[in-house]
Amino acid sequence: MAIDNAYYTQENHGPYEVYDIGALELEEGGRLDRCRLAVATFGTLNANKDNAILVPTWYSGTSKIIEQVYIGKGRALDPDKYFVIVCNQIGSGLSSSPHNSADPANFPRVRIGDDVRAQHRLVTEKLGLSSLALVVGGSMGAQQTYEWAVRYPEMVQRAAPIAGTAKNTEHDFIFTETLNESLTTDPAWNGGNYKASADVAAGLKRQAKLWTVMGWSTQFFKEGRHRALGFADIREFVDTFMTGYFAPMDANDLLCMAWKWQRGDVSRHTGGDLRAALARIRAKTFVMPISHDMFFPPADCQVEWRLIPNAEFRPIQSIDGHLALFGADPAALQQIDQHLGELLARPV
Amino acid sequence: MAIDNAYYTQENHGPYEVYDIGALELEEGGRLDRCRLAVATFGTLNANKDNAILVPTWYSGTSKIIEQVYIGKGRALDPDKYFVIVCNQIGSGLSSSPHNSADPANFPRVRIGDDVRAQHRLVTEKLGLSSLALVVGGSMGAQQTYEWAVRYPEMVQRAAPIAGTAKNTEHDFIFTETLNESLTTDPAWNGGNYKASADVAAGLKRQAKLWTVMGWSTQFFKEGRHRALGFADIREFVDTFMTGYFAPMDANDLLCMAWKWQRGDVSRHTGGDLRAALARIRAKTFVMPISHDMFFPPADCQVEWRLIPNAEFRPIQSIDGHLALFGADPAALQQIDQHLGELLARPV
Numbered sequence: 001m002a003i004d005n006a007y008y009t010q011e012n013h014g015p016y017e018v019y020d021i022g023a024l025e026l027e028e029g030g031r032l033d034r035c036r037l038a039v040a041t042f043g044t045l046n047a048n049k050d051n052a053i054l055v056p057t058w059y060s061g062t063s064k065i066i067e068q069v070y071i072g073k074g075r076a077l078d079p080d081k082y083f084v085i086v087c088n089q090i091g092s093g094l095s096s097s098p099h100n101s102a103d104p105a106n107f108p109r110v111r112i113g114d115d116v117r118a119q120h121r122l123v124t125e126k127l128g129l130s131s132l133a134l135v136v137g138g139s140m141g142a143q144q145t146y147e148w149a150v151r152y153p154e155m156v157q158r159a160a161p162i163a164g165t166a167k168n169t170e171h172d173f174i175f176t177e178t179l180n181e182s183l184t185t186d187p188a189w190n191g192g193n194y195k196a197s198a199d200v201a202a203g204l205k206r207q208a209k210l211w212t213v214m215g216w217s218t219q220f221f222k223e224g225r226h227r228a229l230g231f232a233d234i235r236e237f238v239d240t241f242m243t244g245y246f247a248p249m250d251a252n253d254l255l256c257m258a259w260k261w262q263r264g265d266v267s268r269h270t271g272g273d274l275r276a277a278l279a280r281i282r283a284k285t286f287v288m289p290i291s292h293d294m295f296f297p298p299a300d301c302q303v304e305w306r307l308i309p310n311a312e313f314r315p316i317q318s319i320d321g322h323l324a325l326f327g328a329d330p331a332a333l334q335q336i337d338q339h340l341g342e343l344l345a346r347p348v
Numbered sequence: 349m350a351i352d353n354a355y356y357t358q359e360n361h362g363p364y365e366v367y368d369i370g371a372l373e374l375e376e377g378g379r380l381d382r383c384r385l386a387v388a389t390f391g392t393l394n395a396n397k398d399n400a401i402l403v404p405t406w407y408s409g410t411s412k413i414i415e416q417v418y419i420g421k422g423r424a425l426d427p428d429k430y431f432v433i434v435c436n437q438i439g440s441g442l443s444s445s446p447h448n449s450a451d452p453a454n455f456p457r458v459r460i461g462d463d464v465r466a467q468h469r470l471v472t473e474k475l476g477l478s479s480l481a482l483v484v485g486g487s488m489g490a491q492q493t494y495e496w497a498v499r500y501p502e503m504v505q506r507a508a509p510i511a512g513t514a515k516n517t518e519h520d521f522i523f524t525e526t527l528n529e530s531l532t533t534d535p536a537w538n539g540g541n542y543k544a545s546a547d548v549a550a551g552l553k554r555q556a557k558l559w560t561v562m563g564w565s566t567q568f569f570k571e572g573r574h575r576a577l578g579f580a581d582i583r584e585f586v587d588t589f590m591t592g593y594f595a596p597m598d599a600n601d602l603l604c605m606a607w608k609w610q611r612g613d614v615s616r617h618t619g620g621d622l623r624a625a626l627a628r629i630r631a632k633t634f635v636m637p638i639s640h641d642m643f644f645p646p647a648d649c650q651v652e653w654r655l656i657p658n659a660e661f662r663p664i665q666s667i668d669g670h671l672a673l674f675g676a677d678p679a680a681l682q683q684i685d686q687h688l689g690e691l692l693a694r695p696v
Contacts, residue, residue: 169566169569169570170569170574170581170582171561171566171568171569171570171582172566173582174557174560174561174582174586175561177557178554178557178558178561181554181557185533185534185554186533187535206526206529206533209522209525209526209529210526212522213519213522213523213526213562214561214562218517218519218520218642218643218645218647218648219645219647220519221517221518221519222517222519222647222648222651226518233518234518234519234521234522238522294566294642295566297566297567299566299567299570300566300570303570
């Protein structure tokens with residue numbers, strides 16, 4: 001029986017359309033009988049069908065924040081020029097997810113590759129596309145972007161992984177494990193068997209605190225960015241903003257996404273050889289880490305950049321760290337727009 | 349009734365002497381009736397009594413690791429030249445601490461300032477000193493070093509705070525809160541009422557994991573330093589090394605130290621004016637952050653350095669991050685020795 005949750009709705013995150021892409025066999029051996037993808041689109045597909053941009057979502061995020069922060073007239077992702085498809089990942093709460101499934105505690109394990117195969121089916125079969133002008137995403141969106149570029153190299157013309165890696169690091173795996181444990185050690189989580197998402201409030205609050213520590217940067221707090229955003233001190237920032245952000249979410253959904261995040265790795269295609277996997281990429285690629293990111297740091301992204309043919313390293317300077325993705329630093333958004341604009345202007 | 353613990357013993361951490369410095373009134377209003385300080389000394393006090401070095405301990409550490417990693421013939425802290433006094437902080441498990449007190453769950457709140465007043469009584473009344481050639485410590489040892497230099501400026505001739513701050517940051521406060529919650533959310537902790545330290549094994553293991561994420565650095569794992577240290581992968585590193593390190597410790601003792609750590613702040617002497625507090629320092633001071641420290645980052649230490657008269661900024665380069673303090677990176681130790689040697693050679 002699905003879990004009560006009032007957050008993952010058209011009212012809060014729409015408008016979006018839900019596509020049933022049919023049964024999806026999963027890489028870990030399970031199966032989603034009817035895989036549903038919640039998709040928000042902006043702009044119009046042109047006659048040549050060569051102006052489509054795909055944006056997969058990040059952990060805890062939905063298409064709504066992509067719409068609000070990244071898409072707009074005069075922006076790089078301009079709906080007057082492009083047909084922008086924002087696809088909510090499996091487990092996001094809008095697409096097929098534990099909380100909206102018949103048996104939330106036993107939702108099958110999903111991998112980044114499953115998401116990308118599902119999205120491929122969406123854009124080819126449902127939307128009739130045979131190429132994507134750009135795939136761009138942040139964090140887990142970057143993981144999906146890399147997976148797209150390696151798995152379907154002939155289809156992805158440009159790729160912009162922002163603040164994410166092609167192969168997750170050991171450090172990041174353990175960081176994510178601490179996020180997971182914030183939920184699974186809450187007695188109310190109860191092995192995934194709870195009635196309403198809000199039952200796991202204590203665990204979600206602890207997760208919000210861990211994100212406060214690692215999601216921004218020490219410099220962010222040192223320079224008082226949290227106060228500049230309107231919070232009296234870090235306590236209010238944690239209790240109001242960060243806890244407020246996570247409180248309405250569903251623990252099982254977050255755990256589903258985190259499991260994928262931990263195991264994102266394009267070298268699964270090449271028997272563990274990351275160099276060989278990244279060599280498959282045909283897309284013109286801008287690798288875009290964020291300078292103060294504490295868990296997808298530029299150094300980790302730089303190592304991968306060197307393995308991608310013809311790629312450019314385009315770091316974003318922001319003391320907002322990983323969560324510069326949230327868009328609170330206008331200068332970071334300006335840099336991202338600048339890079340994406342240049343990337344989109346490149347002939348392919 | 350004291351809590352069972354086989355770790356905090358002379359066998360594991362000795363030899364050390366325990367000094368009873370009498371009743372200590374605490375800044376938060378409580379009182380330790382008989383404050384005991386466990387102290388290990390190395391070398392001999394000279395006739396002029398001007399070769400004494402004080403080393404306060406860090407969170408979770410005792411005098412033993414200071415002895416093993418920092419003290420030795422030919423090192424900066426050379427017992428042939430100096431009388432080195434390593435004083436275990438209150439809550440360390442060797443000095444007065446919750447677990448060895450009559451009522452562990454209700455041990456009073458202690459501040460860095462209480463430790464430093466206790467140490468002052470030790471070195472003046474018990475050891476007969478009127479000046480210290482150097483106070484040096486890492487992490488919470490740095491917090492105590494700053495407190496010494498501000499509280500007793502006439503007594504501290506040189507100061508070397510390593511990987512720590514004079515005023516704890518908001519970010520660090522919340523990071524430490526996540527460490528505390530790893531223990532307090534373990535049902536076995538039970539508000540501090542448990543019989544044996546080992547009862548809180550699950551919480552201690554979670555704390556070990558949080559330290560794995562923040563204690564070293566992303567670069568440490570990226571470059572495979574954990575494998576170079578003999579562990580197959582990060583899982584073995586967490587389960588064997590980091591968990592093995594924390595498993596024998598006492599949760600209430602760690603929480604006692606963490607409470608101090610969170611509130612370390614020399615500006616308590618000057619009504620919150622950090623500039624005025626640091627201006628009191630007479631010691632020749634080397635501010636020594638570690639390059640890849642994720643929670644006492646160089647940038648935070650640099651801001652304080654600028655406020656200390658005649659101080660020098662001497663960062664240590666090490667991808668071991670904060671836990672370079674553990675001494676696994678010989679190059680970091682060499683740098684620390686180099687700086688301390690130069691500092692000790694400075695006339696005062």
